[in-house]
Amino acid sequence: MSSEDVRRVCYIVSNELVKASSLLPSNKNRSLLVHALVKASGLLNPANCRDNTHLQVLRPVLADDKELGAYHTQDYLQFVLNPAHASAADDTNCAEFGLEEDCPTFVGLSDYVRLVAGGTLTAATALREDRADVAICWDGGRHHARKSEASGFCYVADCILALLTLKRMHRCPDSSVRRPRVMYLDLDLHFSDAVSEAFLDSSATALGPQILTLSIHHSTPGFFPHSYLATLRDPSADRFDPFTLSMPLDRGATDATFARIWPSVERVKEAFRPEVLIVQCGVDGLAGDSHAIWNWSLNDGEGSLGWCVDRICNQWGCKVLMLGGGGYNHPNAARAWTYLTSIALRRPLARDADIPDHAAFPLYAPSFTLDVPAGNAPDQNGDAYLDEITTYFHEVARMIEERMSTCT
Numbered sequence: 001m002s003s004e005d006v007r008r009v010c011y012i013v014s015n016e017l018v019k020a021s022s023l024l025p026s027n028k029n030r031s032l033l034v035h036a037l038v039k040a041s042g043l044l045n046p047a048n049c050r051d052n053t054h055l056q057v058l059r060p061v062l063a064d065d066k067e068l069g070a071y072h073t074q075d076y077l078q079f080v081l082n083p084a085h086a087s088a089a090d091d092t093n094c095a096e097f098g099l100e101e102d103c104p105t106f107v108g109l110s111d112y113v114r115l116v117a118g119g120t121l122t123a124a125t126a127l128r129e130d131r132a133d134v135a136i137c138w139d140g141g142r143h144h145a146r147k148s149e150a151s152g153f154c155y156v157a158d159c160i161l162a163l164l165t166l167k168r169m170h171r172c173p174d175s176s177v178r179r180p181r182v183m184y185l186d187l188d189l190h191f192s193d194a195v196s197e198a199f200l201d202s203s204a205t206a207l208g209p210q211i212l213t214l215s216i217h218h219s220t221p222g223f224f225p226h227s228y229l230a231t232l233r234d235p236s237a238d239r240f241d242p243f244t245l246s247m248p249l250d251r252g253a254t255d256a257t258f259a260r261i262w263p264s265v266e267r268v269k270e271a272f273r274p275e276v277l278i279v280q281c282g283v284d285g286l287a288g289d290s291h292a293i294w295n296w297s298l299n300d301g302e303g304s305l306g307w308c309v310d311r312i313c314n315q316w317g318c319k320v321l322m323l324g325g326g327g328y329n330h331p332n333a334a335r336a337w338t339y340l341t342s343i344a345l346r347r348p349l350a351r352d353a354d355i356p357d358h359a360a361f362p363l364y365a366p367s368f369t370l371d372v373p374a375g376n377a378p379d380q381n382g383d384a385y386l387d388e389i390t391t392y393f394h395e396v397a398r399m400i401e402e403r404m405s406t407c408t
């Protein structure tokens, strides 16, 4: 997609989705705040689009049992989709399905699961059927949910369902024969354990690799989630899968650290050459989040989250599905996803644009602006470690190229 081409963007929202998503116990009313700010910023009005951008606002189609069953087990779906279980906090089956502690059942859970999966699948299907070039579903991005278990505030595996849908994409610009390649890039503070594990070793088929996952995340002993995949695994090990990748970063990661590691991300992308990219834009690594682990800015410049997503949308040349994820400072999540929406629409809002007057305006005190600047926490990602990442991913990209050359 060159800059002269018309870009078709679809944005997923409906009153039902916002209502259901706003019930998520870990992020009450976040969805309401996000879509309200995107709308108040004028981004959902097709009349405001530039000549080279078309916007379609799509209502999510509810995911049906068959669509959810493409990954989840029938036992899990029967339990989680039964409204009678919504208030059964003492039901012994809750524990079996992970529906306890950070994933309690709640009234509206059934609608939530169908609408969030439906939102992400509506977006993925628009890309798959070539009705869109960029699709946005900020209520999706639930990267910890497993086949038959809720985990880490995630009840439905919409990222995995989207990957399974996009694998079947009809359009392959490079070749009428080649199967489409889908890259999953996860920018959330937490490792994308469920997604990475779901596709581990999936490249080992006669038809060659189709999915690559790369999670950039924080990882220290004891930090959620626990997964042996969350480290820089030894590429020379027998079972090493160069299509299931992890890039752990230490505390305090700033724009400067992301600017250093980004060429490695692009090196992997260039080796794999995906037709479509899913980017999980969890914003719990931004400064000001309650986790207070990374110190990433939204829009301060090179290496910021906005800079990374701008590169993806405007330079990578593949279709993009943008999903949400974590983010516990709700006004900052709304700032971030509004700004990223404006990048997708090729009319980026100013870094310090005023928050427009709308019902949630007082929540944006004291700055009442769009920027999420970095704080003062020290960046513990030293030069030696960042050099190690560069060398590591250079080697991994070489392995990917070698594998790709044998199957195109």
Ligand SMILES: [Zn+2]
Binding pocket: 188, 189, 190, 282, 284, 325, 326, 327
């Ligand atoms: Zn997270």
